[in-house]
Amino acid sequence: MMDSHASMTNLPDSAEGQAHTPHAEEEHAHPDWSIYWKVALILTLITVGEVWAFYVPSFAASRGFVPTLLFLSGLKFTIVVMFYMHLKYDHRLFRVLFTGPLLVASITLIGLLFLFGHLHIKIM
Amino acid sequence: MPASVAHTSAPTSHHYTTLGLDSRKVAIWAFIGSECMLFVSLISTYLIYKGRSIVGPFPHETWTDPATGHVFKPILNIPVTSASTFVLLMSSLFMVLALAAVQNKEKPKHTRGERVLGNSKLWLWMTASAGATFLGFQAFEFTSFVHEGLSIRTNLFGSSFFTLTGFHGAHVTAGVIWLVTLLAIDYRRGLGSKDSLLVDIAALYWHFVDVIWIVIFTLVYLIK
Amino acid sequence: MATTARPAPKHSPDAYGEHSGLWSWLSTVDHKRIGVLYLYTALFFFMFGGVEAIIIRAQLGAPNQHLVSAEFYNQLFTMHGTTMIFLAIMPLSAAFFNFLIPLQIGARDVAFPRLNAFSYWVYLFGGIFITIPILFAVAPNDGWFGYAPLTTRAYSPGINIDFWVIGLLILGVSSLAAAFNFLTTIINLRAPGMTLMRMPMFTWMAFIVQVLLVLAFPVITIALVFLLFDRFFGTNFYNTVSAGADPLLWQHLFWIFGHPEVYILVLPAFGLVSEVLPTYSKKPLFGYPVMVYSGILIAVLGFGVWAHHMFAVGMGPIADTFFGLTTMLIAIPTGVKIFNWIATMAQGSIRYTTAMLFGIGLVALFTIGGISGIMHASPPADLQQTDTYFIVAHFHYVLFGGSIMGIFGGIYHYFPKITGRLMDEKLGKIHFWLTVVAMNLTFFPMHFSGMLGMPRRIYTYDAGQGWDLFNAMSTAGAMIFPIAMLVFIYNFFVSRKRGEIAGSNPWGAGTLEWTIPSPPPEYNFAKIPTVTSRYPLWEGKGIDYECARINSQEGKTPADLGIVMPYSTIKPLFVALGLVTMFCGLIFARALIGVGAALMIFSLYSWLLSPLEPEHH
Incomplete structure (x- = not known):
């Protein structure tokens, strides 16, 4: 994918060697399997935690319940966006x-x- | 990527671009940004109307119909939805694996594990099937709600719930169709690393739909 | 058809002369031709909306008149607003986005040429869809903002509002598709050296408008979907009677869209005058960075002021204070722009061309509208003014005095670039002065009739309330508009055929679009320019002039230059047709939904699976 991007900066008309250097996409190593499955595991664990919290009546009735769930949901949101949508690397x-x-x-x-x-x- | 993009069936941009990025990827991110506003409008409406329905059934509370004396139990089915949530989460894992498989298509693969991970068709199938399974769960949920007496016309909760989750379901459906289209291309001529972008933009859309479900699951199902 | 290569067309100095067959227009993906299509279509709808306004004014010219029925009057004011906003001003801006953005940033086309054609066809079909009903007196009749629950089936049982809901949904698709396209184009197709802070101000304002569109249109889409579901499927979103729905839901959602929409309407015109004023003052735009930042600030604050349209509903002191303050705040960046334009003209060597006159007209007349706007930023004052003709006066000074004056300035300024010929200046000045007189005679007295308590949207009124004179003045002013428009139309078409040949840069302007022939060849730039300054023709370096020299040469074909052009294709038109047919099915016959969807999906796949352009080496 990276080299496909790099080749898109080839401007046929700029052969005269004008001072033009397009900002190529920063080269970062993409995460691979070893990261992907860990991310999936963390997402699953958080989800299990959320559902578990739902079934603990004393916690579900407490003041901390809604903020905790919002935090966990936000955390999952961020993790997916950063790693699976590779915003962290892009x-x-x-x-x-x-x-x-x-x-x-x-x-x-x-x-x-x-x-x-x-x-x-x-x-x- | 030389000019040999000939057998790429989708339009390929190989002109100069300012940032060295493919325009389609810029556009899909702009689209995702726009979708944030779309779903926030739906979610806001759901939350605004939360607890304002005059008649039941309700999401988390039992309700007795004063006219008939019929008792409606809380309608949301947390175990089933937790399962469908898990399926959708896993589909995101399959999706990143499909993308990685396409990106590394030309790299030599030595072990069995590398060959499995490099099988783009397998992971695209898995993603699409997980999406379809999620839709199956949703179809089950919708029909059982209607059976229990909650339709889109029943009360404010019914209208806003079915519209919000229905919009999400429509997005998943579009995603499944998109994935099946990619699969068809993969079977016809094979997706290679030069097609990464085609899979990448589909994956961004797919993950975004997953991310929206993460929010919906918490706000609609878990918070009472 | 797009898979077979078409012979490389030759560039013709006559406006697109060689490829002027109907088919070439239906299948075009050239941003310039699509821009021209937008221009003609939007001017048609502008005049259509103008006729509606004239009938409204005739009805209100004297007390107790019954020229039209009260019901038809409701349809007239609803469609006047809807037409002017969605079918005239936004597409007139889109005409300039299409024509100018690629030329100003040094690109050969927009990022997605076929999507661009799609946007236009959706707009055209959607425009026809929402306009036809008034010819049969079944047009939408609840005001351009369609307040629910008034627009729900219980209170508006006819098909009138169905046309409105579905029409706006269709037009939203067009606006969103175009917005993603232009946003990507501006981000990603700028020529080397065209940094963000070197972009022409029109492109900057266009950029901000696309961001507003991308964020505001999803909200109205959802509000309309709720209304559609309420009307067709019996949901309860706006069912205040039996389901306990909140009557303010629609208002909030609508104005979260509606206020950014105001900036969507006026910022393109701001961009156009920011090109016009420097050109005819022979001075670079004063305070360029401040102009950019004030534009961005307007966009950001534009999302935090929506409820000032709703002071009268009683939101409580905290909300009233908040929205009153943000509304006053947003006046600051707007005021900054006014001062910068004045400073641009100060000590310049000004040429009073028609375009310049319209530009100065905008600065003067928009300021009046801006100031009356600050008056009702204060909730207590607003409670006196809301829903009176004072508000009508205010937003016509903003939309006519701002948007329309800027757009006319843009038309006179860019006509030579679009057609290769100059418009007649004498007729142009007659048009300008007639417009200024008509505009002020029509709308200034409305301040007084409004202050004296005349409500908006009333069908007629009794004599002796002090409104008679002011209404007579407004009506007299409105009758001058058609004369002004006839002068303009005559000038437009005669100049197009017989106007003076313009040359590449008739006004001595400084930006990239003036370095290429008029009309531009289909590839725009023979050589993608390298840019070293904001005004390459005024303050550029050697390379700027070298690019300009190469690009000003006429008569080269894309084949001569080895430039790959996209295939023309009819598919976007069919996708648009399928989409609109699908929506029509909701009203006319459910079977059409399937037919439309099938046509849309088939054409869409055929479009996506065919290459944009010949393979290039």
Whole structure:
């Protein structure tokens, strides 16, 4: 895949040797099987943990339940995006294209929940 | 990648690009960014309407119909959905293996393990089958809900639940069709490392759909 | 058909003369031709929406008139808004995106030429779909923002709103496809040396608009899908009566889209004047980096102001304060742009061409609209002004005084590049002055009728409320618009045939699109330029001029230069047709859904499995 990208920078017209060096994709070793199965294992364990937490009534009723689940879900989200979608190894542009909209989306979600009275801001 | 992309059936971009990236990959990431807003709109609506339904059945609470006295149990089936969640998670593993197999197609393989890991058809089949299995679970879930008395028309929960998970299911369906198309190409002429990008963009889409399910599973199924 | 190679076409100095057969237009993937298609189609819809406005004004010209029925009046104002926003201003901007972005960044086409054709055909079919009903008096009739629950089946049982919901869904597909395409093009197809901070300001504003489209359209898509499901499948998203739905859900979702949409409508025009003003002042744009950053800031803040459209619903003091403050904040980057344009003109050697006049017109008239906007950023003031003609005056100063003035400036400025001929300046100036008089005579009195309490969207009114004079003035102004438009249309078509030959750079402008022949050859640049500055023709180095010299040569075919051009193909048109047929099926006959889907999927596969262009070596 890397060399296919590199060859795309070949500009037929730039043979005159103009001072032009396109920013080729940073070369990083892609993760392979040894990382992939560990990632899958971690994802499975987190999922098992989440479902287990759901079935512990004392924990499910406690204040820590929702934040814990949100944290675990966010963790899984991040792991898949970083390793399976190889954002960790890929061009910086892709990170911007994903995190920008994700940020706008998250803030919109929080704003809407507040406006519809599901979240409360305490003044004083 | 010399000019021998002739038998690549999809359009191949081999023009100069500013960042040295393939435009299709830039576009798929932009598309994924856009999909974030799409799913947030759906998820927001689900959460806004959470607990606002006038009549049951409800996701996590029992409800007695005052008219008939019929008792509706909490409708969400956590064990079944946990299983389908696991299947979808595994499909992501199969997907990365399919991509790696295509990327390393031309590398010599010595051991049996290397040959299995390098079998792109196997991993594409596994991914597509896992996706189809997930859809099977969803079909089972939807029909059993309707059987128990929750349809898309019943209450706010029914409308927002079926629409949210249905949109996700539609995305999985599109992904399965995409994977089957790649498989067809693989059978017809073999996917090689020069086709990595075709598989890569499909994989990005597939993982994104998985990631959305990770969020839905927690927000809809686990948090009461 | 796309698999058989077509003989390499020759470049013709006459506007696309050699390939002007109908088939060549239906199957084109050339961004310039698609831009021209957008321009003609959008100008048609602009005039269609204008006729609707004139009937509205005629109805309101005097108290207690009944020129049209109240029901038809509702359809008129709904379709006037919908047409102008989705079928006129956005596609007019898209015409310029198509034509200019590749030329300004030194590219041979957009990133996905066939997707580009698809966007246009979806727009055309969607536009026809949503426009036809008014000819049969069954057009959408609940306002351009289609507030649910008013638009649900319970309160709008006819097919009127079905056309609106489905039409907007179709048009959303077109906008999103185009947005991904342009976003990728600007990110990835810039010529060597065309860094982000050297991009022409129009391309910068276009870039920001694509980001807004990509983020805003999914939200309206979902809001519309909810409404579609409510109307067709009996879901409860907006069912406030029996299911306990929240009546504000639609409003929030709609305005999360709707406010960025305002910037989607006006930023392209800002980009166009940012090309026009420097050219005719013979000065680089003042404060270029600040212009870029203010544009980005407008985009970011644009997602945090949506609820200022909803102060009247009673969201509580925290929300009101927050959205009031962000709305006032967003005025700052907008104001910065106004000052930068003025500073660009200051001490320049100004030529008052028609394009320049429209550019100056934008600066003046948009400022009026901007200032009245700040007035209702304050919730208490807004409670007096909301839903009155004061708001109508405000957004027409922003959309007409801003978007339309900028777009006309852009048309006069780029007409020679598109057609190879100049527009008549004398007629252009008549058009400009008629437009300015008509615009102010129509919309300025609305400030007063609004302040005196005249509500929006009313069918007629009683005499003696102090509104008569102002309404008569507005109607008189509206009657001048058709005259102005006739002058423009006459000028447009006569100049296209008989205008003075323009040459590659008739205005002495500085950016890349002026280094190539007018009209540009289908490959745009014989040699992909290397860029060393923001205005290669004004302040470039030797290499800039060398590229310009090579690229200004006329008459070379792609074959002469060894340039591979994409095949033309009809497939995107069929995919678009399938998509629209599928949606039509929801209203007319369910069987069409399958037919449309089959056509769409078959054409789509055929498109994706055929090569974009001949193999190149």
